[in-house]
Amino acid sequence: MKKLGLLILSGFTLMLSGCSGINVLDPKSSTGKDQAYLIWLSLGIMALVLIVVFILFAYFVYKYRYSEARKDYEPVDVEGNRKLELTYTIIPVILLIILAVPTVRITMEQSPDTSASQKPEDGTTKIEVTGRQFEWEFKHENGASVKDELVLPEDEDIEFNLHSEDLIHSFWIPELAGKVDVFPNKELNYVIRDVERGEYEGKCAEFCGVQHTNMTFSVKVIGKEDYKAYINDLK
């Protein structure tokens, strides 16, 4: 049991110390930051449960273990304890409610949907994403399209309209935000807000055939003026 405890502890330290280096926990968009916040919040709440269980477990296993001194001890049957059982029913419910409130708020805001916004608002850039075995095509607002290379303007909200030409793919830039599936029979819209300058890697996250592993694309977030110049050059 001690080995187990050590292992878990070292695992946690690794996770905590390394978090600045972990892509998903340090995302470069406000959408991704909301998601990372949820991850940290849920991990925090769940860590409480984890610690309580581990402490009780270690304590009980250690204290009530068989030993020469206790070998004649006769345990007393306990049927249960209504109050205690209610406690560990109600407390988890409360913890889950605490977790559910921000979950609902952020999910309602972020969930990909089939209805595209009609007019792009100010500060929103639309990108049409097409997935096919085994490449990505990105069409910018002025009609220019590029394969496997996505260039975005910084500090803008990016609305992706995604659709596939063959089977299901999934559009994922871990360093920016969460993924959304790409379907042949419907178009989905997903918004990533306030993307930050940098170079990232995008991938296909839904198994789509032999070259699934290599269905990646590069992502570059550049200054707004540079972006304008970039798409005009493509024309």
Place this chain on the structure above:
Amino acid sequence: MEISIFGFSISAPSDVIAAWISTVIMGGIITFYVVKTNKFPLIWSYLRTTNHRKIGTLYILFGFLFFSRAGLDALLIRLQLAVPNNEFWLFQFEKYDQLFTTHGTMMIFFAAMPMLLGLMNIVVPLQIGARDLAFPFLNAVGFWLFFAGALIFNFSFFLNSAPGIGWTGYAPLSTSIFTPDVNSDYYVFGVQVSGLGTIFTALNLIVTIIRHRAPGMKWFRMPLFTWATFVTAIMILLAFTVLAIALYLLMFDRMFGTKFFSGPDGDPVYWQHLFWIFGHPEVYILALPAFGIFSDIIPTFSGKRIFGYSAMVFSIVLIGFLSFTVWAHHMLTVGLGPLLNTFFAITTMTIAVPTGIKIFNWLFTLQGGLIRFTVPMLFSLGFIPSFVMGGVTGVMLSVSAADFQFHDSQFVVAHFHYVILASTILGIFAGIYYYYPKMMGLRLDETLGKWHFWLFLIGYHLTFFPMHITGLNGMPRRVFTYDPGDGLTVTNFMSTIGAFLMGAGILFFFWNIFKTHRENEPVSDDPWNGRTLEWTVPSPSPEETFDPMPVVEGMDPLWIVKKEGREMRTTTDHRSTPIARDSILPVLMALSLAALTFCMIYQWFIASAIFAVGLFALFIVRSFTDEKKEHYGKGEAS
């Protein structure tokens, strides 16, 4: 690789050739052993048996065989992923896809399910005082159908046609547009045939538990493993039936050009709905029986009754019910819309509550007990913290917006291995160590068992804990390599080491079985100081148990009489027992169905029609030779 035999030239990849060679060698050794020790009568008796213990043993034997094969796949996966840009043997591209497909499908359908069904088969009748399952013949049919399905699925690899569509078989990748070869058909038919067997066995268990309990064995006196089995069996009936139809539709899409999952009106998401209406309950179908096993082992080795029995029963039922309301949490990124995403996030969170109740009840069973660290108990104790860690990430995954990041990444892989291994696999091992006396009349070696346990547990955490971080660093599932610059190298390498530690643990288990059987020291009826009815029958349990029939006077009936220092009360006034007679028909039925489906896979429709006629002929033979014939029509005098 190309091989030339008698002028025929066969070209096959080296992994397939290696599999053929090792199978032939293994087959040779087994045949030699069988001939030398003249095991034919034993094999013949097992082929024809309808006895619950023997069928349960067969389930576990073959389940473990397929577990080993799927485990080998896992090791190959880990070897390929050990270092960045690796090119291990052939396992990139299609071969890698086939590896993870086979690993997943076999582990779920042909390893975990049969080993659990085997334990249910052996233990449930003994726990409730039934002499056999309600329908012994059907029980044999159920087993052999599982066997036939597994045979079909395994055969694909030997023909270099293993499916490569993932165990989830997502359409449209699994339709004939994208995978026109027979590979995916092996998946469809293998799973379909064994699923049918699972449905029959579940039905059988339900009727047994409803109708064949010993006098005094009231519902709320049943051991928790029996309760878990009961709820699980009901879930199997619902979930596997939906799976059967999903596979039926996919079969039509693949072979007869229907347009459910592709085409202008076809909907790939419909497959996902059907699959996960099966798939999510399936997770609990795997977990609940394991919970049941732990709920029986922990009291035994704490010397104390289970804490909060009725809450335990209630939470099993509640988990079973809730498991049907959460399937779309596997589909949060498919664009169901904000409302449904939120709904399924909330329902998923609620499952944590009954699960939490169970965890704390186990903990409080330990409190005030006298904990004996036997091997079954070690597996049960290892389960508690490990499973809670998996549960924690489960709640994290239910947070739907966060799931946009987790989904289909290695984080999810880490999560479900955490929960399934902790519950199902540790549960199965706990169950096998605990019930080996009832299966074989022997007790497995404790020292080797401890080696097995510690290597497996440490390997398990070492494999899957780093995998969370691999996922958070952006590694998707089902990719066969990564770049050195992705920051995935260290964690992946740790996982590979861990996987081999688990493998080493399994080797100790093999050694343990070998050693135990060689030493062959008979064990008493009640080697663990048990509390329930199964420890009143001889080890191994004979074909005619419970004669005379015990009268159950409360929960933990054996413990009650032990406390009072007396024998169990018995009675001759009990219901009639199931009628059983050995029969070769179940094997023949399953084999003809296997032949039928094999011909279907290659679209030899005339041949499959012939086997269908053969199968129907076997039904007729069955009806005419019904074992009840000798027992019916005797008037009132019976």
Place this chain on the structure above:
Amino acid sequence: MEMNAKEAELFRDKQIGFFIYLGVEALMFLTLFVTYFIFTPSSEGPHPSEIFDAMTVTLSSIFLLSSSGMLYFSEKALSSDKKKSMLVWLGVTFLFAVIFMVFEISEFSHFVSEGYTTSTSSFLSSYYVLVGLHAAHVLFGCFWMGVLFIQRFLPQFPKTLYYEKFKIFSYYWHFVDLVWIFIILIVYLRYLI
């Protein structure tokens, strides 16, 4: 038909087991009904109202549904141990089932001759897998009746066991009829009115 206590208990086991099995079947059909509901009508291919023929549906329904009644008479005769009348009613049930199958096959072959196959549209896909599975059940029932027919002539076959087998078949047959009623309501009627 008098069963002794032991037989009655074992029969009850089988009855419960079979009812559960019918529950499984019901869920299968339910899933297929849902599938039909989702995929019909489809954007390509014919509209259901263009191809369904009220006459065929009515006639086949009359035969299949009344066969349940015929089976009931047969069951009555069996209970009062009238061998001949039981066999006659069972024969009529069988005949009606065969007539239903003829209608069914002619309907399918008519569709196919018009070019409406499983691959024409998702409506026809879901139609064929649902109605086809039901037809397979009727066909299986026909063979089952054949077995029951022969078993009645075997002298050494215990009467109580025969009764048990007959009862189980009757549950099956009534169930298959019940599914047909839902097929009429969900598959046909919506597009025939």
